[in-house]
Amino acid sequence: MATKDLKTAFDAMYHGKHDFSDFIAGNVSNKYRKLDLDNKDVYAPDTKLKVYHKFLNLFIFQWLLFNKNCVYSYRKGMNVANAVEKHANSRHFYQTDLKNFFGSVSTSLIQKTLRESLDRFPVTDAEDHIDRIIELCTIDNKLPIGFATSPLISNSCLFHFDNELEAYCQNKNLIYTRYSDDIIISGSEGKLYGIGKIVETILSSKFDSAMIINTTKTKYSSVGNRVKILGMTILPNGMLTIDTKLKTEIEVLLHFYVKDKQKFLDKIQTDSATALIKLSGYLNYINTVDQAYLDKLRKTMDLP
Numbered sequence: 554m555a556t557k558d559l560k561t562a563f564d565a566m567y568h569g570k571h572d573f574s575d576f577i578a579g580n581v582s583n584k585y586r587k588l589d590l591d592n593k594d595v596y597a598p599d600t601k602l603k604v605y606h607k608f609l610n611l612f613i614f615q616w617l618l619f620n621k622n623c624v625y626s627y628r629k630g631m632n633v634a635n636a637v638e639k640h641a642n643s644r645h646f647y648q649t650d651l652k653n654f655f656g657s658v659s660t661s662l663i664q665k666t667l668r669e670s671l672d673r674f675p676v677t678d679a680e681d682h683i684d685r686i687i688e689l690c691t692i693d694n695k696l697p698i699g700f701a702t703s704p705l706i707s708n709s710c711l712f713h714f715d716n717e718l719e720a721y722c723q724n725k726n727l728i729y730t731r732y733s734d735d736i737i738i739s740g741s742e743g744k745l746y747g748i749g750k751i752v753e754t755i756l757s758s759k760f761d762s763a764m765i766i767n768t769t770k771t772k773y774s775s776v777g778n779r780v781k782i783l784g785m786t787i788l789p790n791g792m793l794t795i796d797t798k799l800k801t802e803i804e805v806l807l808h809f810y811v812k813d814k815q816k817f818l819d820k821i822q823t824d825s826a827t828a829l830i831k832l833s834g835y836l837n838y839i840n841t842v843d844q845a846y847l848d849k850l851r852k853t854m855d856l857p
Contacts, residue, residue: 558678562612567604576605581688588699590827596692596699605689606701613686614702616673617666617709623719624711626733627704632841634793636732637782641791643728643739646780647748649771651756654734655703657764658696658710660687666710707733714759721751735783736766742775785842795843803835807854 557565563573572579584602588595598606621628625636640646651657667683679686690702696710697703715731722729727740727748738748749771756764774780780787784799809817810832814825821828839847 557676559612559676559682562676563608566608566611571601571604575601576608576689577682577685585692585697585700588824588827588830590698590823590831593698595827595830596697598700602689603701609686609689609702610705612676613667613674613679614705614709616675617670617705618673618712619708620712620715620719623715623730624708624732625730627708633732633783633838634785634842636730636735636737637785637787638793639728639730640737640739640782641787641793644776645739645742645745646774646782647736647738647745647771648774648782649736649749649752649766649768651734651736652765652767654764655696655698655707657760658703658707659763660691660694662710662760662763663687663691663696663706666706666712669712670709704733714755717755717759718752721755732783737782745773784838793842795839795846800846803839804850804854806832806835807850811854 560573560577563571563576581602585596585598588597625631625633664683664687667679667686671680690700690706691697696706711731718736719729721727722738722740725740725744727738727744729736729738731737736752738745738752749766753766756766776787776789781796784796785793786796787793806817806820809820818825818828821831823831836847836850839850
């Protein structure tokens with residue numbers, strides 16, 4: 554498949570508009586800035602680093618191995634609703650997430666992940682530049698929130714974990730899906746017994762103590778009670794809708810955004826740039842789950 558080296562691919566894509574020597578050896582630390590979003594460090598790359606990330610996604614990261622059967626995050630044509638709707642006809646549910654997910658993905662794990670997919674890349678010399686590729690996509694030897702490269706990398710870094718957990722679930726007649734750091738498993742009540750320990754055991758076998766579940770966000774639920782998964786509610790008829798509490802929160806934020814920008818910033822408790830990122834994320838989420846509701850918001854809030 555590989556027909557050209559990295560430099561040839563870079564030059565062919567940008568036709569001299571960007572300098573390959575800077576891409577391959579320039580300083581990275583001055584090409585991003587740090588934002589605070591909900592007490593999390595989020596990194597915003599500058600225009601040049603965004604260009605480099607776009608190139609790497611196209612020629613490297615979109616070719617990485619990942620489990621397409623159960624992973625729905627960061628995939629073209631897939632969204633969070635796809636990860637939830639597979640469970641719509643189940644009766645009992647286990648949910649958890651991975652603590653500090655991106656921050657738990659180390660450069661050594663990324664390097665191992667890249668090497669496992671070398672023969673898939675459409676460039677001939679990716680192996681010669683692995684250290685530089687990783688340097689362009691990590692901060693302090695970790696995967697940063699905010700880089701366009703982080704999602705695709707994270708999908709692949711859990712490839713072996715996803716495969717093993719999927720195989721276990723299939724053997725037990727359970728359904729497993731993952732959306733980024735969120736893990737959902739559903740099926741009959743008896744077969745879900747002890748599933749948390751199984752997830753922890755598989756994580757430990759693949760990552761030692763580097764990646765762990767967030768026990769404060771682990772929960773079991775059943776039909777008959779309100780089944781909420783990733784901001785959606787599974788109705789008794791198996792249909793999905795956006796959770797009422799989240800709808801209320803978004804509507805309040807939009808009201809202040811349209812009517813009083815200062816109250817909007819006070820409500821969201823961050824700077825204007827970060828606040829807009831968060832609000833945009835909410836609207837994108839609604840768009841993936843319930844476009845009719847988004848159309849309603851546009852009309853009632855007079856949004857573009």
